[in-house]
Amino acid sequence: MTKFNLENAEAQMRKGILEYCILLTISRGEIYASDILKELKEDNLIVVEGTIYPLLSRLKTDGLLEYRWQESTEGPPRKYYKLTEEGKNSLNHLKKAWESLDKSIKSLTKKTS
């Protein structure tokens, strides 16, 4: 017997939005994975390492991101990511998609209340 899992449902809600959030964060300037995680946590977005590394790799392979290595005095070298032109374009599209979705939900909520 399955039981409705609210935490899971909320996690599902965050899915898919993540890509948009990461592109948004990188658009502010060069940044590396661990710091992206910290930034997102500050805005109450829960993400973990196992999620972000494969995602960054995929976005790099897809041509939305590029990176350079930089030495660190506090540990291993870091990969600093930034958006490519294509990445900036895609971010703009995702922004429109988000706004459209936001509008749809607001419309639905309005009808309901």
Add this chain to the structure above:
Amino acid sequence: MTKFNLENAEAQMRKGILEYCILLTISRGEIYASDILKELKEDNLIVVEGTIYPLLSRLKTDGLLEYRWQESTEGPPRKYYKLTEEGKNSLNHLKKAWESLDKSIKSLTKKTS
């Protein structure tokens, strides 16, 4: 070589939100699957049959929804769904989750611009 697929990315964005949208729609009163689809399309939310039927079944199994059969003069009988008390509770939680997410994105966007 994979290529970034914007439509897919936008579809991913809608994932997880769907459950919330369906509960919202049903909370307005008894309704059956095909009409839920029409309502969501009116608000620019793309959903298809193969998505909604398993989802409704799951929400019923989880105790968030209940339904009754009703004959139709225009075709086969329909399943009219409505929220249970637990369903109303979960909807409230999902609403809060959505608002939190919305807030996070707005905060991120603000920093960026």
Add this chain to the structure above:
DNA sequence: ACCCAGTACCTTGCACTACAAGGTACTATA
């Protein structure tokens, strides 16, 4: 010299979701 904590990268296997494609069955109309 050695170990350990902290940082930063990455991979593998699993669970979950949406979708495409197909199927069943009822009604009304020609």
Add this chain to the structure above:
DNA sequence: TATAGTACCTTGTAGTGCAAGGTACTGGGT
């Protein structure tokens, strides 16, 4: 008795996030 329209449902696949684990660099303590 076909055909179109409605409404239900299932199966297989692709894509995503996560938990858990692994590698490797730095610096501080003993």
